[in-house]
Amino acid sequence: MDQYKFVSGMIRSYYKSKGKLEVNRINEREFGFGTFDKKIAHRHMKVEDSNQLNEMLVKEAPPYVSCSAAYYKYPDARPMERKVWEGSELIFDLDATDMHLKCTPEHARDWVCGNCFDKVREEAVKLVDDFLMPDFGFSDKEISINFSGNRGYHVRIERDDVLMLSSDARKEMSDYISGNNIDFVSMFPTSQKRGVLRGPKMEDPGWGGKIARNFVDTLNRGPDALAEELGVEKSIAKKLYKNRTLISMGIGNGNWDMVYIKNKAEFWKDMIGRQAISQSDKIDKNVTTDPSHLIRLQNTLHGSTGLVARKIKDVSELADFDPMLKCVAFKKGELKMKVGKVPKFEILGEQVGPFDDEQATLPVYAGLYIFLKGLGQIISYNE
Numbered sequence: 156m157d158q159y160k161f162v163s164g165m166i167r168s169y170y171k172s173k174g175k176l177e178v179n180r181i182n183e184r185e186f187g188f189g190t191f192d193k194k195i196a197h198r199h200m201k202v203e204d205s206n207q208l209n210e211m212l213v214k215e216a217p218p219y220v221s222c223s224a225a226y227y228k229y230p231d232a233r234p235m236e237r238k239v240w241e242g243s244e245l246i247f248d249l250d251a252t253d254m255h256l257k258c259t260p261e262h263a264r265d266w267v268c269g270n271c272f273d274k275v276r277e278e279a280v281k282l283v284d285d286f287l288m289p290d291f292g293f294s295d296k297e298i299s300i301n302f303s304g305n306r307g308y309h310v311r312i313e314r315d316d317v318l319m320l321s322s323d324a325r326k327e328m329s330d331y332i333s334g335n336n337i338d339f340v341s342m343f344p345t346s347q348k349r350g351v352l353r354g355p356k357m358e359d360p361g362w363g364g365k366i367a368r369n370f371v372d373t374l375n376r377g378p379d380a381l382a383e384e385l386g387v388e389k390s391i392a393k394k395l396y397k398n399r400t401l402i403s404m405g406i407g408n409g410n411w412d413m414v415y416i417k418n419k420a421e422f423w424k425d426m427i428g429r430q431a432i433s434q435s436d437k438i439d440k441n442v443t444t445d446p447s448h449l450i451r452l453q454n455t456l457h458g459s460t461g462l463v464a465r466k467i468k469d470v471s472e473l474a475d476f477d478p479m480l481k482c483v484a485f486k487k488g489e490l491k492m493k494v495g496k497v498p499k500f501e502i503l504g505e506q507v508g509p510f511d512d513e514q515a516t517l518p519v520y521a522g523l524y525i526f527l528k529g530l531g532q533i534i535s536y537n538e
């Protein structure tokens with residue numbers, strides 16, 4: 156059988172049955188469609204309304220659908236300058252492959268295991284709960300979150316006053332979230348003097364409070380967590396853990412000097428540097444500062460997985476969101492497959508695999524996932 160033709164047919168029937176997609180200010184955005192080989196193969200397209208978009212999706216059955224975070228006067232004009240930019244949504248793009256996870260070397264770079272899904276989801280929750288709401292003051296209603304369709308989440312701010320933010324202003328937000336340029340001395344004002352080392356309290360706003368809370372949380376999880384996550388030397392980690400009650404009480408009052416540590420200012424400075432780095436690895440560069448950037452359209456299919464880039468209701472739904480359960484698009488039928496090397500995974504509550512170059516009959520969603528990841532061939536389909 157022609158596998159790609161078959162999958163195109165599935166995509167077509169999906170958009171036919173789903174009907175119209177609601178897109179805010181749809182006729183001011185640039186659209187792009189992809190092919191199985193190329194995520195954005197055609198761009199500079201303008202769409203008049205949801206009806207026209209649906210007609211296009213049914214007719215062309217594109218494996219990838221993207222649209223601009225930017226609004227333009229002439230979305231289909233080119234080159235870019237002639238589109239006349241009229242603002243861009245603020246978008247954060249979190250992807251498990253950027254997070255340097257321990258599991259990544261254990262599976263293919265493109266593969267997403269349960270740990271990848273958990274960690275990138277926690278990161279998205281952290282972005283919303285620890286930064287966007289408390290520090291930038293965005294409300295739940297102004298934050299829109301969707302699964303990216305493959306390995307992460309898109310978090311977007313829909314508020315008028317962010318639209319005109321320049322690239323530099325967006326970079327500044329990214330730097331803040333990444334903890335670039337944290338000033339140790341302003342956070343620990345007595346660090347260059349003799350006497351008690353004073354520092355941030357847990358309830359402090361901004362980075363000071365984050366550092367205090369994160370340190371106490373890591374401390375309470377034990378010496379291994381201190382060593383692994385904050386790079387504290389084992390013997391010091393043990394000593395800190397033994398005195399954790401005293402230390403936590405001290406930090407509660409802004410006193411970071413409850414236990415003797417040699418070269419204390421240097422020690423804390425190092426520890427804070429590492430906290431900021433662990434943060435920046437994950438989020439830095441993910442604020443979309445490029446105004447011409449096209450991003451997956453919410454609630455469309457992702458051609459590398461067959462999953463839906465589903466819009467998530469709010470951050471409380473995100474807290475235990477499982478894309479392999481909630482974003483499955485195709486549920487009916489079975490695929491007879493020739494499957495290559497695939498680790499065990501769970502989809503729609505079902506354990507699948509592991510496989511090692513063998514033939515298998517799989518539920519359609521599991522077979523499509525494997526095929527679209529490039530890890531197997533479809534032999535036939537049974538309804």
Ligand SMILES: [Zn+2]
Binds near residue numbers: 262266
């Ligand atoms: Zn993983």
